[in-house]
Amino acid sequence: MSWLAPDYFDRELPLSVDDRKEIRRQAWKLWFANRWNPAIYIVVIAAINVLGDLALRHIRGHIGQMLWWHWLIAAIVFILILLCSIRGLQSWRFAPLARQVVREQGFNICPKCGKRLRDATDCPRHGAV
Ligand SMILES: [Zn+2]
Numbered sequence: 001m002s003w004l005a006p007d008y009f010d011r012e013l014p015l016s017v018d019d020r021k022e023i024r025r026q027a028w029k030l031w032f033a034n035r036w037n038p039a040i041y042i043v044v045i046a047a048i049n050v051l052g053d054l055a056l057r058h059i060r061g062h063i064g065q066m067l068w069w070h071w072l073i074a075a076i077v078f079i080l081i082l083l084c085s086i087r088g089l090q091s092w093r094f095a096p097l098a099r100q101v102v103r104e105q106g107f108n109i110c111p112k113c114g115k116r117l118r119d120a121t122d123c124p125r126h127g128a129v
Contacts, residue, residue, distance in 0.1 A: 004087055008095035009102050009114030023105075027098040037093050048085055052078050 007020060015023070031037050056074060060066055066074075099114050109116050110123035122128050 004083060005090070007114075008091070008098045009107075009109050010116035013102065013107055013109070013116055023098060023101045026101045027094060030097040030100070031094055040093065041089055044085055044089060045082070048078075048082055052081070 007023075052074075059070075059074075063070070095114070096111065099109060099111050102109055102114070103111065107116065108118060108120075110126050110129050112126040112129075113123065115123055115125070117123060117129070
């Protein structure tokens with residue numbers, strides 16, 4: 001599950017499991033504060049469902065009857081696409097909020113990638129922050 005829901009910031013920050021839980025909780029609060037977020041997630045997941053349904057209809061039109069292993073492959077592909085999409089949505093909409101919370105707690109991390117900068121003002125990848 002850590003692949004699907006990582007911390008989105010430097011793993012080396014001296015934070016306890018409870019600290020990380022609290023950061024996550026506050027980031028979700030911010031996530032819900034933006035009313036677009038639930039709508040974006042629903043639209044993306046609904047679109048994946050519609051496209052998956054269309055793809056399935058198309059495939060059935062070609063091969064006729066679906067055998068059990070056709071369904072199995074379709075289900076696996078569908079779940080993989082869904083998980084990757086959720087991962088992408090989280091990186092896009094949730095990760096910046098988690099980093100914002102960490103920065104508000106006084107940790108100097110890059111807002112773009114979450115890397116700990118310590119005393120530096122520049123991220124090696126993203127420059128000045
Ligand atoms: Zn960076």
